[in-house]
Each structure stands twice: as structure tokens, then as C-alpha cells.
Amino acid sequence: MLNRVRSNLIFGGYRLLPQFLPTRSNSSYVEPNEPNILTKSIPGPESVRLSTLLGQVQNSGAVQLFVDYDRSVGNYLVDVDGNTFLDIYSQISSVPLGYNHPSLISALHDPKNVSAFINRPALGILPPKDFIEKLQSALMSVAPPGLNEVQTMACGSCSVENALKAVCFWRRNIERGGEVAELDMSTCLTNQAPGSPHLSIMSFTGSFHGRTFGALSCTHSKAIHKLDVPAFDWPIADYPKYIFPLEENKEFNKREDDRCLAMVEDLIEQYHRKGCPVAGMIVEPIQGEGGDNHGSVYYYQQLRKICTKNQIAFIIDEVQTGCGPTGKFWAHEHFNFETAPDIVTFNKPYRIFNTWLGDPAKLVLLEQVVKEIKKENLLSKITETGDHLLNGLNDTQAQFPNYIMNARGRGTFCAIDFKTPELRDKAIKRLHLNGVHCGGSGTASLRFRTTLTFNKNHANIFLDRFNRTLKEL
Ligand SMILES: Cc1ncc(COP(=O)(O)O)c(C=O)c1O
Missing domain, CATH: 3.40.640.10 (Type I PLP-dependent aspartate aminotransferase-like (Major domain))
Known part of the structure; x- marks a missing residue:
């Protein structure tokens, strides 16, 4: 029945769709080589100023950063203070191709879509x-x-x-x-x-x-x-x-x-x-x-x-x-x-x-997203990148057994647990200072919600910054 x-x-x-419509031209779609943090603390002063202003008209308690979406590219998020983060959170898994992808910009500029x-x-x-x-x-x-x-x-x-x-x-x-x-x-x-x-x-x-x-x-x-x-x-x-x-x-x-x-x-x-x-x-x-x-x-x-x-x-x-x-x-x-x-x-x-x-x-x-996934074979690429990331997480947890455990995932939809919620929250803050934008889930997990264009190089940069962060905890 x-x-x-x-x-x-x-x-x-x-969830399947980019939330922010880009204004840049295709020619400027070049990812930076690595994160770059300019301010001593995160959020930086301009983010703090804007949060205070926003707080006057609505509850801004959940705001982490104000973002410059024009300058954000692919897997890199740029905030209003000019800090460049590797973004492993991708708007809680809702920017499948990353920021300002050329195929989306073309679709936006195509007169038949106006x-x-x-x-x-x-x-x-x-x-x-x-x-x-x-x-x-x-x-x-x-x-x-x-x-x-x-x-x-x-x-x-x-x-x-x-x-x-x-x-x-x-x-x-x-x-x-x-x-x-x-x-x-x-x-x-x-x-x-x-x-x-x-x-x-x-x-x-x-x-x-x-x-x-x-x-x-x-x-x-x-x-x-x-x-x-x-x-x-x-x-x-x-x-x-x-x-x-x-x-x-x-x-x-x-x-x-x-x-x-x-x-x-x-x-x-x-x-x-x-x-x-x-x-x-x-x-x-x-x-x-x-x-x-x-x-x-x-x-x-x-x-x-x-x-x-x-x-x-x-x-x-x-x-x-x-x-x-x-x-x-x-x-x-x-x-x-x-x-x-x-x-x-x-x-x-x-x-x-x-x-x-x-x-x-x-x-x-x-x-456009679906075309790109098919044309670039992004699902099999993300499976490979995910395996690489998970292996890296397993190695890292073997090195830091007092801090992290239970690395798990399918594709790059991965997570790892911290020993306590406090350690997890501290690590997320520290990761920001080390140039990685990420988020938690549950009580003590760090979750990966990458774009589909996230590759092994991005994973290596993350693992390097993660390692540094764990040493600093
Ligand atoms: C599994 C699941 N269902 C439903 C929702 C709600 O979606 P939305 O925030 O678009 O209302 C979410 C949001 O994160 C989710 O993860």
C-alpha cells in the first residue's frame, strides 16, 4: 500500500543553494594559497563594531564575524577586518561550490535569467x-x-x-x-x-x-x-x-x-x-x-x-x-x-x-551546481578528499589522545570529538586565530561541512593548522 x-x-x-549573490567578475576567481590572519583577536575590531550596531536593532548574540562576501573566494572566507580563513563549515553545509563560483556568476549575468x-x-x-x-x-x-x-x-x-x-x-x-x-x-x-x-x-x-x-x-x-x-x-x-x-x-x-x-x-x-x-x-x-x-x-x-x-x-x-x-x-x-x-x-x-x-x-x-558536480566529477573527488581527511584525523587523534577521539565520517562530512565541551570551544576559537573557520556539533564535536570543491591541499592546510592548534591548547 x-x-x-x-x-x-x-x-x-x-540547503542546496548558495545564499549570497556575488558581484565580482569571473576573472577574480582565484583562491589564496593559505589563510591569512591580520587581527590580534577574532572577531576583529570592525566585526565587533558592526555586531554592536546590529545589537541595537536585533539580537546579535549568535554572530561570529561580519563577512566580506565580495572578497570571499572558493573555500576561503574573508571577514570585514581582512582576515582570510579556510572555511570548513561552508555556511553550515549550504555553499556547495564555495564562494563566488564562476559558473554561478555567469548564470547571474545571463540576461535570460534576469x-x-x-x-x-x-x-x-x-x-x-x-x-x-x-x-x-x-x-x-x-x-x-x-x-x-x-x-x-x-x-x-x-x-x-x-x-x-x-x-x-x-x-x-x-x-x-x-x-x-x-x-x-x-x-x-x-x-x-x-x-x-x-x-x-x-x-x-x-x-x-x-x-x-x-x-x-x-x-x-x-x-x-x-x-x-x-x-x-x-x-x-x-x-x-x-x-x-x-x-x-x-x-x-x-x-x-x-x-x-x-x-x-x-x-x-x-x-x-x-x-x-x-x-x-x-x-x-x-x-x-x-x-x-x-x-x-x-x-x-x-x-x-x-x-x-x-x-x-x-x-x-x-x-x-x-x-x-x-x-x-x-x-x-x-x-x-x-x-x-x-x-x-x-x-x-x-x-x-x-x-x-x-x-x-x-x-x-x-x-549550475548540478552541472558542475557532474562535469567536474565532484562526488568521487570529495570521496577521495574525505578519505584523506579522515586518515589525517585518525593520525592526529593518535598523536593527541588526551584531547581528541572518535574521528568519523563519510566523504568530507566528518567529525571528531574533544574530551570536553570546553576544550572543543577553546579549539574552535584557537582555530580561528590559526586561520580556519569551523563549527561544532553536539556537545563536544568539531564538524566538517566543506564545499564540494574542498581538495587534499585544503585538507592538508587544515590538518597542519589543527595540529598547531592542539599543541597550543
Ligand atoms: C537535518 C536538518 N533538518 C532540518 C533543518 C532545518 O533547516 P532550516 O534551517 O533550513 O529550517 C536542519 C538545519 O540545520 C537540519 O540539519
Whole structure:
């Protein structure tokens, strides 16, 4: 039955897309040879001045640096104080080709794209004439195996919200088996069953699926995201916690997988009994925000099977992992699912809907990103670079066992843990002074979210600066 709805897919366009439109010309696309730090402290004085100004009109507590995006190139980020950083964070994995890539600048300067940039349509009702062609060339050409429909959205949380809604539509449709009753229509207006049904979505400890109201009930990575916001009583299963090195702890880790899988089955049963059956399950292929936690191929394959067996829609959230950093376009392709995941949407107009429903201008850029990935063979290059980086991280952790451990990753989607959160935070600050812009995840991890043009030379520069940083801690 699931098969009939399975050929659908929602994704959040923005992660796949550069956020900053360049003004420079193609001829100035030359990366520096290495980072260059000019100020004694980071953030430098101009960043501090601008943060103070911003603080007068909005909360600027999260601002790290003010950036000169005109001067930033490829894998190098230049701040307003003229500091040049090797950027291994790439706007939290959302600048796939790096800054000011020539192919994107050309797309922007191409007169035939001008209209897409200035006339943002209400896509659901007035799509542009080349919309289907752009969907095909930009999105469908890289759609995950087994998925053949796409619904664009404006951001990751928006995609998750609508995936959750689509799952509920699908489930109620099956339960009803026909026309929507008048009672459904009237009760939903006052948030009562059966129109607002008692259904639940299963998620996992440590997960992150966004901060909007519904998605937040599936997010469990940090209390600060959730504090004071009412949440649905939905089942939360343990995500496996492995002991490293993985090869030496196979037996323990397999038992951990089986424990977590048994809990999933148990929760499905519990929520069924309490009258709030599980309609969908949402899981990241690697938990990003929650600390770069990996589940085994076996674990994911079993999750998929449990969903099929129980008629639960299986949503894989690739907002952070998608578009190639793991060496496959979609991270879940590493799991070789027999049956594709159901990131399900629904075709009925106005039920999956908002004003913009994404942005065709982003499709113009995404089309270039996809072309570049294919032309330059970036996925196999990022796999090689990732192996090189991970080997380097393993060597470094062998040299600094008192500071770091658990190097892990797929492609350049890597991470390493520090012994304490304080050490991690100190290292991130110190790395800035040593010319590397990076970010954390979970409580004590450093995460790599590189561009797809990040190469072995960049990895070597990072490893050198990382080594220096660890010596200075
Ligand atoms: C796995 C995952 N899902 C959803 C989101 C939410 O995306 P957005 O910030 O675009 O709303 C994120 C953001 O980091 C994410 O990592």
C-alpha cells in the first residue's frame, strides 16, 4: 500500500543553494594559497563594531564575524577586518561550490535569467514557463533512486513540516478509504478528532529537524531549541550510541543497534495501544546538529523494514547531508535500501502550499551546481578528499589522545570529538586565530561541512593548522 504513495519527495531547496549573490567578475576567481590572519583577536575590531550596531536593532548574540562576501573566494572566507580563513563549515553545509563560483556568476549575468531573479512568483499558482524544464534539469536529474516527484519549499524546516503533514494526509486517506466526511471537515476547524486526528511521528534522541512548531517536536538535540514551546506527545526512540573504534567494538555496537531497534518496535506498539498510532518516522542519515552521530547500515536497513511492516511512512531528512558531501548525492544512498524511503508529498492543490513554495531563481543556481558536480566529477573527488581527511584525523587523534577521539565520517562530512565541551570551544576559537573557520556539533564535536570543491591541499592546510592548534591548547 505504501508503494502507491512512495514515489514522492519533498526537499528544502535552500540547503542546496548558495545564499549570497556575488558581484565580482569571473576573472577574480582565484583562491589564496593559505589563510591569512591580520587581527590580534577574532572577531576583529570592525566585526565587533558592526555586531554592536546590529545589537541595537536585533539580537546579535549568535554572530561570529561580519563577512566580506565580495572578497570571499572558493573555500576561503574573508571577514570585514581582512582576515582570510579556510572555511570548513561552508555556511553550515549550504555553499556547495564555495564562494563566488564562476559558473554561478555567469548564470547571474545571463540576461535570460534576469526575470527569474526579479519576478518571484507564487509558484503554486503561477509557475514560470520553464519551471518544469528547470525542475527536471536541476532537481529530478539528481533525485534519489526510487523517488520521482518533487515539491520545492523555501527552507529545511518548511520541508520537514510539509513532509509531516503529507504523511498524515496519506495515513488518513488510507483509514478513510473514500470521501472526506462532513464531521472531519467540521471537527478539524476546532482542533478536534476525527478531523484533527490522533496520529504521531516517531523521531530519535539527538535528532534535529528544524525549529518550527511541528518540526520542533521531532528535534531533540539541544534544550535551548525547545525550551518553553509546547510539544506533541510523540514517540522518541534511542538513537544508537557506539563505542569507537568501531572495528574493535562490533559486538557491543550490534547489540546497541538491536536494543534501539527493539525500542522502536516497542514504541510503535505502545502508541498504537494508547490511541495515537505512528504514521511516520523521521530520521537523519547522519545526525548533524546533534553531534555527527552515525547509525550502521544494518540499523538503517532495519528501520526501513520496520516502517514497511507497520505501514509507517519513512522520512529521511537530508537537509544537512544532501547534495554530495558524503560522497553520494544523498547520504542515504550509502544504506542500499531495498525499498526507497518515502519522503511523501501529496498532490492535491492547496494542502501542501504556501505563497512562494520555493524560488525559481534558486533553481537557476542549482542547475549550475548540478552541472558542475557532474562535469567536474565532484562526488568521487570529495570521496577521495574525505578519505584523506579522515586518515589525517585518525593520525592526529593518535598523536593527541588526551584531547581528541572518535574521528568519523563519510566523504568530507566528518567529525571528531574533544574530551570536553570546553576544550572543543577553546579549539574552535584557537582555530580561528590559526586561520580556519569551523563549527561544532553536539556537545563536544568539531564538524566538517566543506564545499564540494574542498581538495587534499585544503585538507592538508587544515590538518597542519589543527595540529598547531592542539599543541597550543
Ligand atoms: C537535518 C536538518 N533538518 C532540518 C533543518 C532545518 O533547516 P532550516 O534551517 O533550513 O529550517 C536542519 C538545519 O540545520 C537540519 O540539519
